[in-house]
Amino acid sequence: MDQSTTLVVTLMCLSVLWINVAAQLFRTILMELTRDDGMFLSPEIHRHPVFFEDSKGVALHWCDLCRQRIGPDTNGAGRSGCYRCSLCDFDICLKCAERSDAATVGENMLRGDRGVRVEASMDNTSYFKRSLAVARSEVPLLMVSFSLLAVSSVSRLFLPHLQGKIIDQVIPDQTDGHQNRSGFSYYIKLYVILMLVQGAVSTLYSAIFTLVSRRLKFTIRNSLLERILAQDVAYFDGTESGRLISRLTNDLDLMMAPIQSSLSSLLSNVLLLIGGMIMCFIKSYRLSMLAFVTVGPITYLWEQYAQWSKGLAREMLAYWAEGNSIASQALSHVRTVKAFGCEDSVLKKYTEVNQRALDCGVKDAWGNGVTSALTGYLDLGSGVLILYFGGLLVYKGEMTVGELVTFQLFWNLMNNAYQNLQGLVTSFTRSAAGAEKIFSLWDSEPDIDPSKGSDVSWDVKGRIELRGVQFFYQMRPDNIVLNDFHLDIPAGKTIALVGRSGGGKSTIINMLLRFYDAREGEILLDGREYESLKVHQLRRLFGVVTQETELFATTVLENIAYGMEPDEYTLEDVERAAKKAFAHDFICEMKDGYSTRIGERGNRLSGGQRQRIAIARVFLRRPKIILLDEATSALDENSQEAVQQALSTLIAESNATVVLVAHRLSTVMNADSIVVIDKGIALEQGNHDELVEKGGIYASMVQKQNKKKANELDQKKEGGDKDAGKGKKALDDIDSLLDDQETQLNEKKTIIS
Known part of the structure; x- marks a missing residue:
């Protein structure tokens, strides 16, 4: 072949490439000119454009921010429907779309302690790069596997060539009719040896890839849970637990699917595609030009299907997450579900x-089927062209039958590799939907970072100061819970916080545990700023007993010793703590004693028993600071007496700083200092005698309590109704006393006016 002929052949081959490139550019320009930009929301809410859709097309959909069902009642503007993302399953009702604070108050947003964050958008390229970065620890094994894979792929490229040679040896020579039996035997032996080598290498690299994928999934699952646990409490305030479970299961499985099953085939198909293409053009550039006519249409069809499938995948993930949330909430509150039928x-x-979710899966299956059928017909057409024009070349003597078969085998090899790569692109595109959710959470650094801060290495005394603290919950920014709040809690003293519900008492407990940071002001421990200390070490200084005791579905022993290492306590220590908490007796009455499993949330125990388990925890930990947040408010009278006795013992023996939140005056009267809090402001502070003598709000509450007791005694003397007072709050209930006092003040104002 002379130089001019070579140039003509090269240009003719390149013309196929330029035609496909031109078609791609034309399609891109046309899409840009006809694109509907839609409406862009705040990037914290959603990064993609959203488009209005009538409610008929979004039946059973829910707004992703307010969690209300899409319909006429969700907007109040006379229109029914929502704005919907065409790339993923995101719906926002008309009312939320018009709100300026939608990101702040929205449910299931990525948020830290300081506010809502932007979720990262992820395409196939960034997903692939992130996947490789995650697999960095497995590089040595991956390199070995990739090397074996390359050997296997290259060996497969020799097989069609040998098959063609075998066929040529079988067909008699047209000049003398001679059959080359020795050549036939030689190529058969060579073919068998190559097949055995290729099979052995394939088995080895497949085993290594399987091992790597399973180790990666183990690593990612553990790391993801670590990242979830590291998030700020504000994130959990706005995220349903069912959706977090969906991150660890559905989203992770979808993200890992290509890595587990397709990482090995990616390199293999790339090598086969390039090698097959080169061999096709070497064997016959004319047949290659005919065959490559169908490449552009097939690419376009699979690309369109991949984008459509990604949207369906995200929609399925959202429905699965919603289903997990429904199931999780129902199972967590199964008694309530059954009680209300x-x-x-x-x-x-x-x-x-x-x-x-099933409907999305069915749509995806039909889409895959139709796309496969269309591309299959295109492949069939190219196959017919190859056989027809190849047969003509054989008739003309320009190629042998073996060479035609070899070309057909190379074309099939290349075409299969190409179609597999299209399937991989679809798989990666679909998995990118799950990866967006995984890596957005993965990359979200908590504002209260557990890895930052200095060690709590000094002998902690337990003095706490709150200076000018202002705080509001992120999803309720208009409700200022604490406003320029000042409080000094001396070391080793008991401070009681009293006031009506919603006044900020429990918020102070949460901030002392550094579940949240102050919006303004500062909190100090022994003169050191809270934010300068490592949060894990800080929290280990505390012992906590709350109104709703958090117990786990393990044994009594494991619940009492929760958070402690096995070498930090003995069984005798646990029993001693249980005795001080007045829990030892009922524990021993159970068949398995301290090895008794108490069920999820401790539901096999009574409320009083759960509280005493929580108090035993505190005795065992021997903390520097004890937080008691309405520990007896949800108990009956008998349980209250036992728990109150245990708490009194705890306070007396601990020598720790105690912050006590109570709903009854009788609980706080013996505190070293009592702080009256209302609407986020400390109104009064002093011990019981000082506040009574002062004659302020606390004194009024005590006076009101004494008056109620006197009235009750008078009723009993007069032989009043035996059932009088049943079902009412206790006489010293602080909420009730403050409400009565406020009612009297309002009545006086009305009379004066």
């Missing part, structure tokens, strides 16, 4: 959500 209602909601 809501089993059918829960099942109906769960079935509706799963049905929507």
Whole structure:
């Protein structure tokens, strides 16, 4: 072949490439000119454009911010429908779309202690790069596997060539009719040896890839849970637990699917595609030009399907997460569900959500089928062209039958590799939907970072100061919970916080545990700023007993010793702590004693028993600071007496700083200092005698309590109704006393006016 002929052949081959490039550029320009930009929301809410859709097309959909069902009642503007993302399953009702604070108050947003964050958008390239970065620890094994894979792929490229040679040896020579039996035997042996080598290498690299994928999934699952646990408490305030479980299961499985099953085939198919293409053009550039006519249409079809499938995948993930949330909440509150007879209602909601996920899966299956059929017909057409024009070349003597078969085998090899790569692109695109959710959470650094700060290395005394603290909850920014709040808690003293519900008492407990940071002002421990200390070490200084005791579905022993290492305590220490908490007796009455499993949330124990387990925890930990947040408010009278006795013992023996939140005056009267809090402001502070003598709000509450007691005694003397007072709050209930006092003041103002 002379130089001019070579140039013509090269240019003719390149013309196929330029035609496909031109078609791609034309399609891109056309899409840009006809694109509907839609409406862009704040990037904290959603990064993609959203488009209005009538409510008929979004039945059973829910607004992703306010969690209300899409319909006429969600906007109040006479229109029904929502704005919807065409790339992923994101819906926002008209009312939320018009709100300026939608990101702040929205549910299931990525947020830290300081506010809502922007979730990262992820395409195939960034997903692939992040996946490789995650697999960095497995580089040595991956390199070995990739090397074996390259050997296997290259060996496969020799097989069609040998098959063609075998066929040529079988067909008699056209000049003398001679058959080359020795050549036939030689190529058969060579073919068998190559097949055995290729099979052995394939088995080895496949085993290594399987090992690597499983180790990666183990690593990622553990790391993801670590990242979830590291998030700020504000994130959990606005995120349903079912959705977090979905991150660890559905989203992770979807993200890992290509890595587990397709990482090995990616390199293999790339090598086969390039090698097959080169061999096709070497064997016959004319047949290659015919065959490559169908490449552009097939690429376009699979690309469109991949984008459509990604949207369906994200929609399925959202429905699965919603289903997990429904199931999680129902199972967590199964007694309430049964008590109200809501089993059918829960099942109906769960079935509706799963049905929507199934509908997405069915659509995806039909889309895959139609796309496969169309591309299959295009492949069939190219195959017919190859056989027809290849046969003509054989008739003309320009190529042998073996060479035609070899070309056909190389074309099939290349075409299969190409189609597999298209499937991988679809798989990666679909998995990018799950990866967006995973890596957004993965990359979210908590504002209260557990890895930052200095060690709590000094002998902690337990003095706490709150200076000019202002605080509001992130999802309720208009409700100022603490406003320029000042409080000095001396070391080793007991401080009681009293006031009506919602006044900020429990918020102070949460801030002392550094679940939240102050919006303004500062908190100090022994003169050191809270934010300068390592949060894990800080929290280990505390012992906490709350109104709702958090117990786990393990044994009594493991619950009492929760958070402590096995070498930090003995069974005797646990029993001693249980005795001081007045829990030892009822524990021993159980069949398995301290090895008794108490069920999820401790539901096999009574309320008083759960509280005493929590108090035993504090005795065992021997903390520097004890926080008691209405520890007896939800108990009956008998349980209250036992728990109150245990708390009194705890306070007397601990020599720790105690911050006590109570709803009854009788609980706080013996505190070293009592702080009256209302609407986020400390109104009064002093011990019981000082506040009574002062004659302020606290004195009024005590006076009101004494008056109620006197009235009750008078009723009993007069032989009043034996059931009088049943079902009412206790006489010293602080909320009730403050409400009565406020009612009297309002009545006086009315009379004066």
